[in-house]
Amino acid sequence: MPEQPSDTSRAWVEIDLGALRRNGAAIARHAGVPLLPMVKADAYGLGAVAVARALESLHPWGFGVATVDEGAALREAGITRPILVFTPLLPADFPAARAARLTPVLGDASAIARWTESGDAWQLDIDTGMARAGVRWDRIGDIAHLLARVPPEGACTHFHSATDSTSVAQQRERFATALAALPSRPRMLHAENGPTVEHLDAKSTMDVVRPGIFLYGVGSGHGARIAPEPVVNLHARVVEVREIDDGDVVSYDATWRAQGRRRIATLAIGYADGYRRALSNRGEVLLNGARARVAGLVTMDMTMIDATGTRCEPGDVATLIGAAGSDSLSVADVAERAELSPYEILTGLRARLRRVYREAA
Numbered sequence: 253m254p255e256q257p258s259d260t261s262r263a264w265v266e267i268d269l270g271a272l273r274r275n276g277a278a279i280a281r282h283a284g285v286p287l288l289p290m291v292k293a294d295a296y297g298l299g300a301v302a303v304a305r306a307l308e309s310l311h312p313w314g315f316g317v318a319t320v321d322e323g324a325a326l327r328e329a330g331i332t333r334p335i336l337v338f339t340p341l342l343p344a345d346f347p348a349a350r351a352a353r354l355t356p357v358l359g360d361a362s363a364i365a366r367w368t369e370s371g372d373a374w375q376l377d378i379d380t381g382m383a384r385a386g387v388r389w390d391r392i393g394d395i396a397h398l399l400a401r402v403p404p405e406g407a408c409t410h411f412h413s414a415t416d417s418t419s420v421a422q423q424r425e426r427f428a429t430a431l432a433a434l435p436s437r438p439r440m441l442h443a444e445n446g447p448t449v450e451h452l453d454a455k456s457t458m459d460v461v462r463p464g465i466f467l468y469g470v471g472s473g474h475g476a477r478i479a480p481e482p483v484v485n486l487h488a489r490v491v492e493v494r495e496i497d498d499g500d501v502v503s504y505d506a507t508w509r510a511q512g513r514r515r516i517a518t519l520a521i522g523y524a525d526g527y528r529r530a531l532s533n534r535g536e537v538l539l540n541g542a543r544a545r546v547a548g549l550v551t552m553d554m555t556m557i558d559a560t561g562t563r564c565e566p567g568d569v570a571t572l573i574g575a576a577g578s579d580s581l582s583v584a585d586v587a588e589r590a591e592l593s594p595y596e597i598l599t600g601l602r603a604r605l606r607r608v609y610r611e612a613a
């Protein structure tokens with residue numbers, strides 16, 4: 253049952269920190285190495301500070317973010333473990349990164365040259381085929397002089413198709429080629445994201461693994477060796493209920509028309525909260541033991557559902573993601589209906605939604 257936030261709460265995200273921690277423990281056990289949890293993008297929308305604190309008990313090596321601001325926010329909250337910044341920093345970001353004691357992951361020669369003017373730690377990003385960031389695996393020689401000056405404490409790569417064993421194997425080979433070309437082996441190597449770990453049939457050969465979405469309750473499904481527990485619940489309250497007549501329309505552009513007399517409930521959540529407009533006329537929500545379909549276009553602040561045959565009244569709580577009674581809607585279910593990725597559903601949950609943290613029994 254959702255913890256009851258104040259009665260005025262219109263819509264909120266509930267985060268099960270116990271499930272988050274169990275997912276972290278499960279993926280660390282499967283990988284056989286410590287975690288470098290990815291808490292970028294505010295821990296995929298769930299709240300980076302709360303997530304990082306909750307994961308502390310698993311003794312992660314450190315945390316991964318995308319920006320200096322994200323790393324600085326963790327520092328301000330008292331997180332003292334190493335924090336890696338994975339999106340390449342430009343030299344203009346360096347003073348703030350140094351001030352927050354962040355460790356950049358770099359792949360550009362001039363950025364490496366500038367960063368290593370001091371002795372501050374950094375890690376080397378090696379592009380083995382994603383063509384997003386990092387020095388190409390076959391061009392290590394170009395930066396050999398920089399590597400000798402301040403050797404990177406770590407080196408990493410990223411798989412473009414985490415669950416495809418052929419391309420993963422090719423990228424692993426390229427990574428090994430690049431490592432062999434380094435003047436010395438960095439203390440710490442890492443490559444696997446969550447989906448790659450899920451598909452490992454032996455322990456990782458790296459020093460840490462970098463799961464993100466698995467921690468937050470979304471597994472890659474088919475062929476995975478482990479599956480996460482759900483972590484996220486999205487709730488909104490019914491704020492009005494009306495009966496409409498045959499032929500009446502609902503919401504902007506009149507894309508939904510009543511066939512017979514229908515009961516329409518208005519939920520206080522919309523696309524400005526992250527309940528995506530792509531769920532118009534397709535999303536389903538759980539309400540008082542039944543499933544109800546979104547009726548008409550999702551609007552900025554409200555969403556209507558066809559609650560015909562369901563007893564409901566203002567104040568009732570609808571579940572848009574999560575379990576209610578014996579039924580449930582996973583992040584993946586919602587993503588599929590919206591034709592979006594689960595990553596977009598989670599990171600799309602906006603600041604207007606209150607975050608409620610609980611420890612499940």
Ligand SMILES: *Cc1c(COP(=O)(O)O)cnc(C)c1O
Nearest residue numbers: 290410445446447462463464465
């Ligand atoms: C986001 C990210 C991850 C985590 O990916 P998931 O698919 O969420 O497990 C790992 N490594 C890097 C470099 C990333 O950018």
